[in-house]
Amino acid sequence: MTTKIYFASILHFSQKTQQPKDDFSYFKDGALVTRNGKIEAIGDAKSLSEQYVEAIPADYRGQLIVPGFIDSHLHFPQTEMLASYGEQLLDWLDNYTFPTEKKFADPEYAAKIADVFLRQLYRHGTTSAMVYSSVHQCAADALFGAAQKNNMLLIAGKVCMDRHCPTWLQDTPEIAQKESAELIERWHGKDRLHYAITPRFAPTSSREQLHALGELAQQYPDVYIQSHLNENLNEIEWVNSLFPDYNGYLDVYDKFNMLRPKSMFGHCIHMQEHEWQRMADSGASIAFCPTSNLFLGSGLFDLVTAEKYNIPVALATDVGAGTTFSMLRTLGEAYKVGQLRGEQLQPLHGFYLMTQGAAVAQDLDDQIGNLNPGTDADFVIIDPHFDELTRLRCEEQSEIKEIIFALSMLADDRAITATYIAGEPVYQANA
Structure with a gap:
């Protein structure tokens, strides 16, 4: 030994x-x-x-x-588009994200970027991450395979979306469920790898697809779930128009059985009071993404209220809307968000959110953090x-x-x- x-x-x-x-x-x-x-x-x-x-x-x-360091929300296919000129969330997705993610249908290209992505994490001190892949199953395979070579603790999932995106990035409810299940069987619990069921966000999944993913979540109660929530005001208005019979954005995920411990929701900037309470009751967690929120002009996360409700919070870069792979720099931006809200984030408090606090949010503090x-x-x-x-x-x-x-x-x-x-x-x- x-x-x-x-x-x-x-x-x-x-x-x-x-x-x-x-x-x-x-x-x-x-x-x-x-x-x-x-x-x-x-x-x-x-x-x-x-x-x-x-x-x-x-x-x-x-x-x-x-x-x-533990990065609890970032997008591996967006590595090459980091620092693409602003706009706000929905236009930014159409103009930058979706065209870039199209390239990941090629397994060789996905493997190449997976190696670049992980090297960037390591050189910035990040040893664990919760990652969105693209809609392509082969891209998720490439990412898991690259992480496995270094015995990395990685949580990741194939993005699922069957509407409101280019046709060449769409799957279907059946394909999303089938390919996600195959990836779970292939990677979840293998070495230090974990799977996350990953609807991109509610607007890009039909009710049929959300139902299929919710069934999968019930079939595999120990896998993670990740998605976006209450990031942008226009996005929220869009969700309300698509799901008028639901009690807000969070309720969409809740009704489709995707709100539970090991669920990690990115952003959560514009929360209603009943959503704070429901999230607290569910055991779900929040990924706080300050560089992304500032870059896209989405708003200022309310860390004080999240912690008042005892909701676990983890710091995250959200590359590529986030502007750096560095968790240290991300901590600095979290401090600035607090300043703009009139709330001081103590240095060690912020440091906790990228180490032990993040591990607690992911229910992994017996292993990492x-x-x-x-x-x-x-x-x-x-x-x-x-x-x-x-x-x-x-x-x-x-x-x-x-x-x-x-x-x-x-x-x-x-x-x-x-x-x-x-x-x-x-x-x-x-x-």
Whole structure:
């Protein structure tokens, strides 16, 4: 059995908490021990070095080890269209997203972009993600296959849509159910892979298709469900016109048996009070996507109300409407959203939403999101002094919350020294 010991400052949240700004574990002179892809121990460097004298050492003193970042909502086929000129949601889909996703009918092209997509995640410190593929079954296969090679914990699903999109991107209720079921059987629970039933959003699925996917959700109660909810005011008006006999947008998913624990809904900006309550009662979670919401002018997410209702919230990039693969930069944008709402997001609170809080939202905190002994050894080594400015800003005496805040404003992939998945390096800055 191979045992390794990493010396660095170490920050993580060891448990679910409603007070992340105070309830964290930090070892300034710390060590992390891994054995066979799992966390073996965490604590004071001196004590663990004496205990694990035979462990292979790696010295990152002056740097910071944190749990691997978890991105809870992003679109792998939109990798190449990131930073396409604005517009708002519905026009943006028609003019950029749908033409780009057409290319993923080609398995070779899908495999090529899957590799690029995962490399971008790793170089930005993201070790787990909840991902939308395209409507093509072969694209989902390509993504799962690429993630499996690195033993990555990935949740993903084939997008389903049978109306209000180009005919060359449509499936049918029968095809959506059949191909999703085949993907579940092929990938869900294999190694560290999980499947998510994925209607793109209510307007692009007929009632027949939503019914078929709801049947699938009942047949496979342990799979995930992901979709979009209350992102844009025009979108909401459209949903209400398509489903006039339902009590709002959330009620559409609810009536078709897709509102439950392990359901993750992106955005949730324009929520009605009864929707907050129903979501809380259901056990579903929210993906907060600040860069996307600002880029498309969709609105400002109400984190305070979501947490008042005890709804799990996870931070997410929403690439490609989101403007970066960096969860650190996404954290910085979440802070700005709070500022515009007159609410302060504390640095460690935001950091919780991309590590332990995200794992809680996905019901995976026994495996990822923290550095507790027995969990998977997914972790990131960050250099807070990666350039002249950050060396000046993050002085030796800086408190950890100040370092995290500075990184959220100044960092990008240059701050990532190495990314480890299941104890193995998948990205090294100088390699």
